[in-house]
Amino acid sequence: MKYEVVIGCEVHVQLQTRSKAFCRCPNTFGGEPNSRVCPVCMGLPGSLPVTNSAMIEAAILAGLALDCDIAGVTKFDRKHYVYPDLPKGYQISQFDMPICTGGHIDIPASDGSLRRVRIIRVHMEEDAGKNIHPDDGRSVSYLDYNRCGTPLLEIVSEPDLRAPQEASAYVQAIREILRAVGVSDCNMEEGSLRCDANINLWVYEDGKKYATPIAEIKNMNSFRSIRNALEYEVKRQVREWEQSRLLLEVAGKTTRGYLEAKGITVLQRAKEEASDYRYFPEPDLKPISISREMIDALKARVGALPAERRRRYIGEYGITEQDALNLTSSAAMADFFEAAAAGHPEPKRISNFILAEVKKYLNQRSIGVDELAVDARAFRRLIDLVDAGKISGKIAKEVFVDMADTGKDALAIIEEKGLIQIDNSDAIAQAVDEVIVENPDSAADYKNGKEKAIGFLMGQVMKKTKGKANPAMAIQLLRAKLK
Amino acid sequence: MSFPVFWISMMNDRRLNGLTLSEMRRALQAGEVSSVELVEAFRNAWEEDSSNEKPVNGYVEFFADAAQQARKADEARAAGGHGKLLGLPIAVKDNIQIAGRLTTCASNILQGYRAPYSATVIERLEAAGAVFLGRANMDEFAMGSSCEYSCYGAVRNPHDRDRTAGGSSGGSAALVAAKQAPFALGSDTGGSVRLPASFCGVYGLKPSYGTLSRYGLVAFGSSLDQIGFLARSVEDLQLVLSVAAAGVDPRDQTSEKTGFENAGPLRARSLSGLTIGIPGQLVSEAVDPQVLQVFDEFRRWLESAGAKTRVISIPVLDACVAMYYIIAPAEASSNLSRFDGVKYGRRAAGAENLDAMYEKTREEGFGPEVKRRILIGNYVLSSGYYDAYYKKAQGVRALLQQRMDAVFEEVDLLASPTSPTPPFRLGEKVDDPLAMYLTDICTTPANLTKSPALSLPGGRTSDGLPVGVQLTGRRFCEMTLLETAYSWEREHAG
Amino acid sequence: MIDKQTMRNLQKLSRLKLEPDEEQSLASQLENILSYFEVLGGYDAVDTDLKASVTPEDLRRDDSAPAFNREVLESLAVEFQDGHFVVPRILDIDDE
Numbered sequence A: 001m002k003y004e005v006v007i008g009c010e011v012h013v014q015l016q017t018r019s020k021a022f023c024r025c026p027n028t029f030g031g032e033p034n035s036r037v038c039p040v041c042m043g044l045p046g047s048l049p050v051t052n053s054a055m056i057e058a059a060i061l062a063g064l065a066l067d068c069d070i071a072g073v074t075k076f077d078r079k080h081y082v083y084p085d086l087p088k089g090y091q092i093s094q095f096d097m098p099i100c101t102g103g104h105i106d107i108p109a110s111d112g113s114l115r116r117v118r119i120i121r122v123h124m125e126e127d128a129g130k131n132i133h134p135d136d137g138r139s140v141s142y143l144d145y146n147r148c149g150t151p152l153l154e155i156v157s158e159p160d161l162r163a164p165q166e167a168s169a170y171v172q173a174i175r176e177i178l179r180a181v182g183v184s185d186c187n188m189e190e191g192s193l194r195c196d197a198n199i200n201l202w203v204y205e206d207g208k209k210y211a212t213p214i215a216e217i218k219n220m221n222s223f224r225s226i227r228n229a230l231e232y233e234v235k236r237q238v239r240e241w242e243q244s245r246l247l248l249e250v251a252g253k254t255t256r257g258y259l260e261a262k263g264i265t266v267l268q269r270a271k272e273e274a275s276d277y278r279y280f281p282e283p284d285l286k287p288i289s290i291s292r293e294m295i296d297a298l299k300a301r302v303g304a305l306p307a308e309r310r311r312r313y314i315g316e317y318g319i320t321e322q323d324a325l326n327l328t329s330s331a332a333m334a335d336f337f338e339a340a341a342a343g344h345p346e347p348k349r350i351s352n353f354i355l356a357e358v359k360k361y362l363n364q365r366s367i368g369v370d371e372l373a374v375d376a377r378a379f380r381r382l383i384d385l386v387d388a389g390k391i392s393g394k395i396a397k398e399v400f401v402d403m404a405d406t407g408k409d410a411l412a413i414i415e416e417k418g419l420i421q422i423d424n425s426d427a428i429a430q431a432v433d434e435v436i437v438e439n440p441d442s443a444a445d446y447k448n449g450k451e452k453a454i455g456f457l458m459g460q461v462m463k464k465t466k467g468k469a470n471p472a473m474a475i476q477l478l479r480a481k482l483k
Numbered sequence B: 001m002s003f004p005v006f007w008i009s010m011m012n013d014r015r016l017n018g019l020t021l022s023e024m025r026r027a028l029q030a031g032e033v034s035s036v037e038l039v040e041a042f043r044n045a046w047e048e049d050s051s052n053e054k055p056v057n058g059y060v061e062f063f064a065d066a067a068q069q070a071r072k073a074d075e076a077r078a079a080g081g082h083g084k085l086l087g088l089p090i091a092v093k094d095n096i097q098i099a100g101r102l103t104t105c106a107s108n109i110l111q112g113y114r115a116p117y118s119a120t121v122i123e124r125l126e127a128a129g130a131v132f133l134g135r136a137n138m139d140e141f142a143m144g145s146s147c148e149y150s151c152y153g154a155v156r157n158p159h160d161r162d163r164t165a166g167g168s169s170g171g172s173a174a175l176v177a178a179k180q181a182p183f184a185l186g187s188d189t190g191g192s193v194r195l196p197a198s199f200c201g202v203y204g205l206k207p208s209y210g211t212l213s214r215y216g217l218v219a220f221g222s223s224l225d226q227i228g229f230l231a232r233s234v235e236d237l238q239l240v241l242s243v244a245a246a247g248v249d250p251r252d253q254t255s256e257k258t259g260f261e262n263a264g265p266l267r268a269r270s271l272s273g274l275t276i277g278i279p280g281q282l283v284s285e286a287v288d289p290q291v292l293q294v295f296d297e298f299r300r301w302l303e304s305a306g307a308k309t310r311v312i313s314i315p316v317l318d319a320c321v322a323m324y325y326i327i328a329p330a331e332a333s334s335n336l337s338r339f340d341g342v343k344y345g346r347r348a349a350g351a352e353n354l355d356a357m358y359e360k361t362r363e364e365g366f367g368p369e370v371k372r373r374i375l376i377g378n379y380v381l382s383s384g385y386y387d388a389y390y391k392k393a394q395g396v397r398a399l400l401q402q403r404m405d406a407v408f409e410e411v412d413l414l415a416s417p418t419s420p421t422p423p424f425r426l427g428e429k430v431d432d433p434l435a436m437y438l439t440d441i442c443t444t445p446a447n448l449t450k451s452p453a454l455s456l457p458g459g460r461t462s463d464g465l466p467v468g469v470q471l472t473g474r475r476f477c478e479m480t481l482l483e484t485a486y487s488w489e490r491e492h493a494g
Numbered sequence C: 001m002i003d004k005q006t007m008r009n010l011q012k013l014s015r016l017k018l019e020p021d022e023e024q025s026l027a028s029q030l031e032n033i034l035s036y037f038e039v040l041g042g043y044d045a046v047d048t049d050l051k052a053s054v055t056p057e058d059l060r061r062d063d064s065a066p067a068f069n070r071e072v073l074e075s076l077a078v079e080f081q082d083g084h085f086v087v088p089r090i091l092d093i094d095d096e
């Protein structure tokens, strides 16, 4: 069975402002229940919302960082639904004039290429409160309105993702970008970043394409659970297709919740009951016009974003697209690279070392570059030793592992272990002479024009010197003596 | 207490009750009267009326501490205090919140609800030293044109107790007319200050949308609502406006800077140079002949005072009631969705689950007119009908705005009757919602265009029923309205 | 045009449950009112004016103020326990 996985994401991000979206209650996490509420966010009779300018600014910054167009005029609308955690019976949201439209971000695709994920829109809205179901045997729920009115961005993507790990990579990329511009801490555990995904399959059979019913997956509270939930869902939809051949046109959209402990998704709402949100423009708030000047000023603040960094790495440093993508997989990694490469004539060599040796070390130990015992300056001193001919690149790899394990400086390690490169020509000449004597066949081969033989002889010289011979010097002497 | 003292105090009461707010202010300043005496006079009037077989029923609560507030004001004055409204008693419609006091919007759903904060307008009046007499009766959530849809029972018109006082600020208007309060705050979403002013024979001002902060006024139609005043004189309207409109309220993004706080004392002005338009649509044969007669007299007065008048045609005025009864219920259905029994107000007992709790709470808590408007509102906003009703109404509202902007290029003010009929009988329209809605034909345009409008007591029918005349201006030209009305008052009052 | 299904849907949206006779009389009143609204058909709608707008600079500065104290909330609440408002159990696993 040939099929393609199709995923689109709706990501909600809480904005880090001092006060809430439409009132002056502190916008912080948690606190005593119902300790951060006022007439406005409680929706008391007669209260009116007043828009926080910092929310607009943060939304524009996020939009610019996601390569979106920023609206010249934007407005708020009321979205009506009934739920006890929604105190007014409507949410102040944006309907037909969102603040940002039409962006995109690039992520590594599952096949190693670059995947461009289009962003349909980014809009502002207010968060709802929280329900708690106490275990006291009473048939009641508790309500805490602290979270009510927290400014949110909803970021809606096109269904451009083609694998569960791409969805996870997409959400991670959003987190990176929004953290980089400082609008949110995007903490999934605390719920400051939440993701719902719409997923279905395109099945290819007898030259035709069939779309399976879309499932909206909720309750994915970590990057791992995004991947696991969607992987489970792919398997489930494959099975469902094989059993029932149910089509999207017939079954429509369902809502499923992910149960992390069991690793499965369960049906929450069957065929989507058309919710009638009765949107209309929020009469308590005026439309907002955003000037070109303001957008330009904020653009300057959207400094080193992943996409912008990648452009620089490729254009200025001659780094491949794939490597640039890997270096910008996290802001910490890109920061590490840039600090290590600062002023270096060949940043590409540093990139190669990082993507090979440093990444290997991090992966083996499942840690991030910010947890590495070697900081960018210590790492650069290691590279400088290679450049100065003190150690070979090969030795540098060992030294790096030592540095990372012990936290010691490169120079201390190579001195301690006697790894300083032999660039005394006499000592190397002696080793070269011995190797020629010990390997007469290879020496003869080279003299007879077998260029390859020099590699073998070189290896022997390095072996004899325990890898410490300056390779350039060694090869020069070898060639001279075999002339 | 001996008989003669009581008798003297009754005499004083009668004299004091008839004073305007501005006259009281001068009497207080001159030390001729105390705030406590004023409050007692109004309390006595209210108590006396309560024992009437057909009471006005204008107060839903007379504040037990009103005299205490007055005593404080008197003490403040003795200590050199000179707030602009120091010691002046004012009644407050039951949908404008005063911190710590009940605010119920004459609805069962808000029984027991004690406002945790004060409306901005209340704060400003309080800071100026006003004394709050009590809460005025109203149509539930300000929805109604007759003050019959109140959980406290209907308000009776003091001029004919079998007739309505008009709505929805019927309690406020009736209290001023019955001399149970010298001045009252109301609210006006489609005529709710002006219509009762007209029916009760007092002055009613609906300021421009944005002149007064809406913060703390329980919302009905958010794009139309405005706190308004019911008064015995034009001077009083200006006095309280200058206190209440003191600048933009940071808690209401739709409030605007007007400068009305700096307006000096009212001057009677010559009307020469003023052109006053009379919309033909509002003086048609559909209007009661006795109302037309009063209006004609007013028109003649305008001419005699130097104004030019001319009948103009603004066809879109015929669509205002329809527009209004789409937009206001749409906004109301949204604003009232917060009343669900979860957080405050009244919660129905005995609901077995959450959905039942919502439904029972709202079914028991809301009266018939509120339910009707919630249903209309949800209908015109619901998918499939939004474009045909809500969106269309907003589009025609924008057209109306264009037309009115053009009209105000040619004329300074519009004049019309305030209501197409004199006060109607209690019960006459209560079961015919559409007939009730059509009462608002002359008043809704000002709300839809955010304009200021004023109703003045233009005259009486042969039966002695009050008939109001309405002046409407372009947005924020309250002063022109007040000065024109003041000129009229100086020649006709008394 | 106001059939039983429409009335049911309206009640659902409105969170109202009407008595059968109330439902019937409201349906006919609504029909009457809605047909009156047809008068709007005689006028051309124009675009709603978005010029009445503010700039972000006009909006509220991002500073916070103290919130309500607990006693006020408790006095408003119908049912309050351990700092929370209490309602009949929410029977929906879709909490967040």
Ligand SMILES: [Zn+2]
Binding pocket: A020, A023, A024, A025, A036, A037, A038, A039, A040, A041, A042, A149
């Ligand atoms: Zn708040």
